[in-house]
Amino acid sequence: MRHLMIGILTVVATAGAAIVLVEILHWMTTRLGRRSELAADLARTAHRPFLATVTLFAVQQAVRWQAGDFPGRGPLLHLLVILFIAAxxxxxxALVLVLEDAALARWRTDVPDNLKRRRLKTQVVILRRVTVAAIVVLTLGVVLMTFPDIRALGASVLASAGLVSVIAALAAQSTLGNxxxxxxxxxxDAVxxxxxxxxxxxxxxxxxxxLTYVAVxxxxxxxxLLPTSYFTTKPFQNWTRTGSAVLGTAELDVDFSTDIExxxxxxxxxCEGSSLWDGRVCVLQVTDAVGGNVRLRALVSAADAAALWDLRCLVRERLVAYVWQHQPDALPRLRADLESAEPTPARLSPPPRSEPSNDAQVFSGGRDAEERGARFGGPDGDTAASALPGFKQED
Known part of the structure; x- marks a missing residue:
């Protein structure tokens, strides 16, 4: 009984010393965290797991060397080993999370021109999830190997590892694919x-x-919510793969008598009166002229997709209001040719021809347009032209 009491007091004293030591280190790290964000994050995230790890290790060593032999000593030591492995x-x-937070704090994504930062954030998040999953699997494996019966079973399992791996791969094919x-x-770098x-x-x-799904x-x-394999097996549009600036259209149907200029x-x-426009592209073109109407397409640019959406809505609204107020005869209409004995009225004189301005050209007439035309052009001018939207070769 005397040796048992001494052992209990030794275990309690060792655990208390371990707790005091961890709390002192935590206090020092918290003080250091006033000047370092990394130290502050380490003090917040790693305090409890570090306290549990050090305390369990100290108790385990005290029981092993000072408590002597007592009933239930083996199961208690085994339990302490399992708890220490888990802690x-x-x-x-927790340290992996601290490193992730440090990397993400260094490369923030809420800034302009954040292409490289978003790429790094994606890689860090995926690697952290893979690391945590690997830690969990390894921990379970190490815990199971502490049981003698399972350790003996492991030899026979390894002998048939080929069959087991095939069965596991077939059973978890979808999950492993994701x-x-x-x-x-x-x-x-696809997304x-x-x-x-x-x-x-x-x-x-x-x-x-x-690791298994992507939230959009x-x-x-x-x-x-889509499985991650969706983005490796099916086509999708990525508007910001090489940059956040994008182009968008606003279409309008008007009459043939519309003053396009x-x-x-x-x-x-x-465009010039809106802060949504980034100053790159502001073009109005006639893309179709069939069915009694003329289709106009306004092509504008913005710094990002959100601004582009609002700019497209603004352009569409202002153009509709302008046609209604200043060119009511340009509203879409249906024409009918009725037979009558009256003489045919004189033909209307066509509007005067004028050279199109730069605001009428997407792939020419201006530095930005010339660069865009060069990117979409090829060695054969006819072949490059036939790839443009709305191109139709005449016989």
């Missing part, structure tokens, strides 16, 4: 966190990328 895994996972797709997305994409006919932003925040705050001037005035 140590918790500590490693996991490998998540790792592929992290390093292929990143905060990218603006169009998937399944929905326009939204990549909110989260995990739709423009109306809905969430579209006046509408072109109005479009230029709308």
């Amino acid at each position: 140590f895994a918790w500590l490693v996972a 996991v490998f797709a998540g790792v592929q997305l992290a390093f292929s 990143r966190v905060d990218d603006v994409v169009v998937v399944e006919g929905e326009w939204g932003r990549i909110e989260e990328i995990t 925040q739709i423009w109306d705050d809905r969430r579209l 006046a509408l072109r001037a109005e479009l230029r005035a709308v």
